[in-house]
Amino acid sequence: MSQPVLSQPYWIIGLMSGTSMDGIDAALLRTDGETIAGFGRALTLPYPEALRAQIRGCLGGQGPTAAVSRALTAAHADAVRALLGQAGMAPADIAWLGFHGQTLLHRPDARPRRSWQLGDGGLLARLTGIATVSDFRAADIAMGGQGAPLVPLYHAALARHAGLAAPLLVLNLGGVGNVTCIGARDDDLRAFDTGPGNALIDDWLRRHTGAAHDEGGALAATGMVDEAALAALMAHPYFAAPPPKSLDRDDFAAHAEAITAGLSPADGAATLTAFTAASVARGLAHLPERPLRCLVAGGGRHNATLMRLLPGYLNMPVEAAEQAGWHGDHLEAEAFAFLAARAVRGLPLSLPGTTGVRVPVTGGRLWRP
CATH class of the missing domain: 3.30.420.40 (ATPase, nucleotide binding domain)
Known part of the structure; x- marks a missing residue:
């Protein structure tokens, strides 16, 4: 996935919900996907206990996931709006969202090979009015990589x-x-x-x-x-x-x-x-x-x-x-802002030394509002 983009830094919001399932990290990063031009505000929005329980019920690909995916995506939209409010910024100030989603299953060595992140990039773009990059791992796995780690x-x-x-x-x-x-x-x-x-x-x-x-x-x-x-x-x-x-x-x-x-x-x-x-x-x-x-x-x-x-x-x-001088609580959220810029520019997200992919490979899927 790529489109013509000038090599200049943009403000991007990265979103990460890790395997601890404690909540959503959201962070602003100004970057061109190669260098870091500035760090912005960051926050953590804890999952409501009911949503955390629903996510737990989906781990391993168990149970119905469509409604949980919508709820999780809506929670990410809330995190974006909260971060913009804290930063005094508007959706128009943000070039892209980097939306990792919530991992339910990671089986890169199984047959079929799979890494499943819950969340709807298209819905998040519509809810926030900001173009969204999601599905960061699929291309790496398709090219023989583990799909992780991506940071x-x-x-x-x-x-x-x-x-x-x-x-x-x-x-x-x-x-x-x-x-x-x-x-x-x-x-x-x-x-x-x-x-x-x-x-x-x-x-x-x-x-x-x-x-x-x-x-x-x-x-x-x-x-x-x-x-x-x-x-x-x-x-x-x-x-x-x-x-x-x-x-x-x-x-x-x-x-x-x-x-x-x-x-x-x-x-x-x-x-x-x-x-x-x-x-x-x-x-x-x-x-x-x-x-x-x-x-x-x-x-x-x-x-x-x-x-x-x-x-x-x-x-x-x-x-x-x-x-x-790094932001240890929000480093992975910043990383998915960085990777969103790389994805839009068609730059590699992973290397043979990081995931075992056969050649450096880009990835991600771009959703417009």
């Missing part, structure tokens, strides 16, 4: 913008963990999903305490890591497989539930938190060079227990993305 090109642009030394590791901790290793050359990128991020911890808290997540890692901090359970968790074959590789939110759910059954709520939280850190560390073996430092984005960086564990497991300095 690495934005990580590289951020690193260039901030003048950060390479090699640099960027770790995103959403429901799933993923890393980008940025080398000295612009095209020297390696990326893959490392394993669980917050999803197993969140689900454990929901089952055992009723809380949506382990606020600040407080419950894990009171527990003890069960080393035998951790070793069993790390025996999963995913960790030995070389990249390219990516995960569905629930790929470890049955494995983890069987192994952690019988642990106390605190020990289970501690063990699953250590599992996330250990799986990131195991992924370093697949990188072509050892990074100098690790910057962490996503909701997992608010888990103080996890952030305390990571430097020891990774054996390198680990800092929140804010230490580089």
